[in-house]
Each structure stands twice: as structure tokens, then as C-alpha cells.
Amino acid sequence: MATTIKSRGVRFLFTRVVTGAAAAGVFVSLWAGVAATAAPHSPMNANSGDAATAANQGVIDQDGWHWDPASQQWVAIAQATPEAPAPVPQPVIVIERQPVYYTTYVQQVPQGQSSSAPSVPADAGTATLPSAPALPSAPAPAPAAPVAAAAAAPPAPKPAAPPPAPRTTKAS
């Protein structure tokens, strides 16, 4: 076959050239046709026939934006319809989880006591903290305040990072 081609050249060369030229012509014609009839919209959205129809009519509302055919750009729907009443601001309920603090301090054991357990203070059962003297490095516990005053007081500032959880060793 190759020898045949070499000896005779390409058979029906004119037909082949005309077919190729027809392909180029069809392509260019379709290109011109598409460009002439295309609507100004995103090609990715052009799959929808409704979108194409809407684009031809200049009516596109999408994701809170409205296509303005006059200015050829997207405008926010609230901006596009100024006669609409302004939305009423709704109250927002914020729920924050506050960290729980544990205060660790060292209590001096009075001499003469054999047990390591601290003695029960006299006011046990109340909400007051033990009256042991705190170390200079430990923060002094805040005095108990009335409930009304505590509610009125501003919340304590949040620490930059929550305190690390105490490590527990597994008993073997």
C-alpha cells in the first residue's frame, strides 16, 4: 500500500483537501454563529436552558445577586430593589461554654497530727473556701460575694489558653 501511494501520490487529493476545507469552514461558521447568538453569561451556567432563557431576557437572580442588563454587572438584590423594607435585626442568642477552674494550693499540716488528711474546718458544709494561708505564688481566693453583686459584675476575662488537665497515673 505504501508503495502504491509513493508511486501514484495521494489519491483523490482534491477531494481530501475539499473535505478538510469543509471541516474548517464548518468550524468557523459555527464559531461565528455561536458568537453571534450567545448571551452574556458565564459558560458554566449556560447548561441550564432556563438560565439561558433568563439571560436572554435579562432576568437572572442567583445567590442574592441580580444581573442588571443595563449596567451589565451583578448587583445585590437588596441594592437592586430599594423599595423593599429594610430587614428587622433579629436578636442573637450566644451560648458560651465557660471553663471550670480548679485551684490547687498547699496546706500546712499542724504538728502533732499523724494523719496526712486535712482536718475538717469548722464551717464545713458551707460554700466558703478553707481559710488556710496561701503560698505567695498561689493566687489568693476571691472573697465570696453576694449573688446579686456577682451577677452584676462583669465576667472575668478568659485566659489565653485553658489550664492543662491534671495527669493521672494508672495504678498498677
Next chain:
Amino acid sequence: MKLLAFFALVAACSAAVGATYGGGIAASLLPDPGTHGAWYASRASGVAAYLFLWAGLVGGLWMSSAWFDGVVNRGRLLAIHQTAGIAGVVLGLGHGLVLLPDPWTHFTLGDILIPFGSYYKTLLSAFGQMALYLSAIVSFSFWFRSMIGTRVWKYLHYTAFVAYGAALWHGLMIGTDARALWLLGLYLSTSLAVVFIVVVRITYRRPVPQRRSVHAARETNAA
């Protein structure tokens, strides 16, 4: 062969240049493509590629059926069949590559050339990619016929139906103009034509010429 390759190269270069400068030089020839020149070129080349792949398929079926004998010279029909197939492949390749400079879509070379590699509708895009590769294999297998054998070449040609179906499905499902009446009509008429010619091809085979035996020929000559 060399001339065909030359024309194919010229067509590919023209498509690339047209795509690259779709908004510039070619814009003067077209009615205001704006910044969508590459996108429009891709849509146009997609439809044109489908048309010429269809023409190649129909030409092959036409050649293999005796029903159409005498309508067109077989040699000329072969030339049309081959050139239409190659033109379809070139246009199909251009259909994808044209999207590279398009500012709206963000296809990479991998999105376009690797089957199932497209970020946009992966499966439906893969139909188009597979149609392109199968069509290329079928179209260029002509020059490797002696190497692969007629039997393999023939079976390879059957994949042209798969390629055509994949191209049709790709165009119908994600073609931008798929819902346009003119394109729906084009898809319908071309598909019906393929079905018609396939039915003709199956039911109207070329009659095998009867060979006279040597013995019968001697008897005839003796008489």
C-alpha cells in the same frame, strides 16, 4: 500520506492560533466574541467534531454496503471517509485544547487529556475524551493495517460505533447548545442516519463474486 499529515498539522495549528487569539485577530472576523472567544470556539469545534466523526462513520458504512454502489466512486468515498475521520479527531482535540486559554473555565492539560481527570462533570467529560481517543485509534489504524492485520483492523473499526455513541452522549449531556432545537435536530437526524445505514449494511451485504473453477473454464474453452 505526507500531504495528509501536512494538512492535519495546518488545521491543528489554525485551531490553536484561532483559539489563542480568539479575542484578538480572529475577533475581527467574528461578530463581537468579547472575552468568550475561546469558549465559543470550543463549542463550535465540538459540534463540528461530532459532525465529521459522524461523516467518517457513515462513509465507512457506506463503503462496506453494496446498496450504495455506483452513487459515489469508491476511491473518492474512501478519501472522504479517511479525511472526515481525521478532521473529526483534529476538531475534537481542538475542542478540548481551546479551553486552556479560556478565562472562565480553568481546565488544565490534565483535565482535558486524561480520561476521568476533568474537574467538571468527570464522567460525562470522560465520554468525550474516550470518543476522541477511540476515533484517533480508528482513524489512524488505516496506516497500520498491514502491521496489525486485517482482522484486528476490522475489529478495531467496530469501536467507531462506541466512539460515536460516546461523542453523542457527551454532547447531549454537557453540551452548552444541547437544548437548542437546531442541535437536537442535528443529533436526531444524524443518529437516525447511522441506524438506517447500519440496518442497510447488515441486511444488504455485498454479493461475493462467483469464481469459475479452472476445470469449468477449460471445458468452456474446449467447447
